[in-house]
Amino acid sequence: MAYLSGKDCAYLFVDGVDVAVSNNGVNLSSEAVCPKRRPLGQASKSAFLTGQIDSELGITGWLDTNTTAQLADLTGDAKVASVLFGGNAVSQLFAGFKTVYVAGAKVGLADDDLDSFEPVLMTSDCKANIGYVAAPYVERAAAANTDATYATMTEASGATGTAFMHVAALSLGGSTSCTVTVRHSTDHVTFADHTAFANVTAVGGQSLALASQVNKYLSISWAWNGAGSDQTFSAFVGVAVD
Amino acid sequence: MPRMFRPSAGAAYPATLADFKRAKAGEMDKVRWARAEAGKAIAAPYAEVISSWLANGFTEVGEA
Numbered sequence: 545m546a547y548l549s550g551k552d553c554a555y556l557f558v559d560g561v562d563v564a565v566s567n568n569g570v571n572l573s574s575e576a577v578c579p580k581r582r583p584l585g586q587a588s589k590s591a592f593l594t595g596q597i598d599s600e601l602g603i604t605g606w607l608d609t610n611t612t613a614q615l616a617d618l619t620g621d622a623k624v625a626s627v628l629f630g631g632n633a634v635s636q637l638f639a640g641f642k643t644v645y646v647a648g649a650k651v652g653l654a655d656d657d658l659d660s661f662e663p664v665l666m667t668s669d670c671k672a673n674i675g676y677v678a679a680p681y682v683e684r685a686a687a688a689n690t691d692a693t694y695a696t697m698t699e700a701s702g703a704t705g706t707a708f709m710h711v712a713a714l715s716l717g718g719s720t721s722c723t724v725t726v727r728h729s730t731d732h733v734t735f736a737d738h739t740a741f742a743n744v745t746a747v748g749g750q751s752l753a754l755a756s757q758v759n760k761y762l763s764i765s766w767a768w769n770g771a772g773s774d775q776t777f778s779a780f781v782g783v784a785v786d
Numbered sequence: 787m788p789r790m791f792r793p794s795a796g797a798a799y800p801a802t803l804a805d806f807k808r809a810k811a812g813e814m815d816k817v818r819w820a821r822a823e824a825g826k827a828i829a830a831p832y833a834e835v836i837s838s839w840l841a842n843g844f845t846e847v848g849e850a
Contacts, residue, residue, distance in 0.1 A: 725796060733809045733838040737796030759842070765796065 554632035555681055556603065557710035557780060558646060559623040559749040563603065571602040572627055572639055572672070596706070596786060599672030601627065601641060619646050624749035626708045626782060632680045638782045640673040640708035642751045673706045675784025678726070678762035681712070683778045689766055703785040705754035709741050711779045718772030721745045725765045726754065726783060732761040743769065744777065758785050787849035788829035789836070793822030794843025803832040 556564035564570065625644040630636030707726045714722070721743035729735045738758065741750050762783050768775050800806040801820040808816045822828060827847050830836050840846070 727796065727798075730841045731810075731838050732812070732814070733806060734797060734799040734835065734842040734844070736794035736798075736843045765798075 554628040554630075554636075555626070555780065556628070557626045557681075557712065557749060558644060559625075560710045560712045560747040562712060570627060570629070571600070572629060573600045596671050596673050596784070599639065599641075599674075601625065601639070601644070601672070624708060624710070624751050626710055626749070626780065628677065628681070628780070628782075630677070632677065632780075634677055634680060636677045638675060638677055638708075640675065640706065640751065640782060640784060642671070642673070642706070673708070673784035673786075675705070675708075675782050676762070677780070677782045678707075679764045679779070679781040681710075681778065681780035683713070683776055684766060685774075685776045686766075687768065687775070703758055704756065705758040705783055705785040707739070707741070707752040707754055707781060707783045708749070709744075709752070709779055709781045710749045711744050711747055711777055713776070713778040714744060714747060715774070715776045716745070716768070716772060717775040718770070719768040719775055720770035721768075722775070722777055723767050723769060724779065724781065725767075726752070726781065727763045727765055728759040729761040729763070730759045735761075735763055737765070744779075754783070758783065790827040790829055790847050790850050791836075791839055791844040792825070792827050792847050793839075795824065797822040797839075797842070797844065799835055799838065801831070803834060806832065806834055 553564050553570045555562050556570055622643045622645060625641040627639045627641075628636070630638060709724060716722070722745075723740055723743050725740040726738045727735045728738045738756075739752060739754055741752050744750075764781050766777070798819045798821045800809045801818045805817045805819075808814075820831070829850060830839065
């Protein structure tokens, strides 16, 4: 059993809502046999925690009333979750969960100023996709963009993958939606489209199957559909190779 | 006669040889990108980019 832990967790997104800002702890346990591969540019092999592996995710703590409202919206249907335990920067490790359920109990006094919410995160299949941050969580505003951020991937050839995206804020500015595309490159010189997420119209999270070869370097692009102005969205995108 | 290539979907590449060298050096924030028009065959702006194009889904379609 491998146990991943760090001093801090940059973000914990559940369908685009960052719950890391107010919880007290995140527990991520993963059980995996780590194949040793040679990262690009390095002479020696190292263990890569990539692919879909048995994992458990939990959060602990008492959330304040501001977060209670957010979490109340999250309970019920299956959600997508991503834990940026390696940091909010390209090439840092993250864990993506395709199917997460949030439950919780509202406890404390009836007064809204004093009550709190004890959350429980449950993963339905106990599988996590461990991958790399391809686009850190920041606000993105360009009308249409080929972002040059990139992440080092494994040297596995013929690999497929899974991409995760969380949009925490979105201003369409008159446009009907935003299309976010995962892009990749063998050499971080020429980038090409890989697969696009479903069009974004609201805050939320998505997982996306990458059904063909995922090359070593990643970036994203986005384009606004329909006329608009001053559009912005704040999002994180990460990719795990299978 | 220049060699012509059909770009991969959404292809972007360093606009000039200087940008190509910056990309190879990992200085991505200094690179100016050119975006290929979908389906339209183009010639390489500099010879060094051809191998990168072919490795990233461009197909050679002959000479102009």
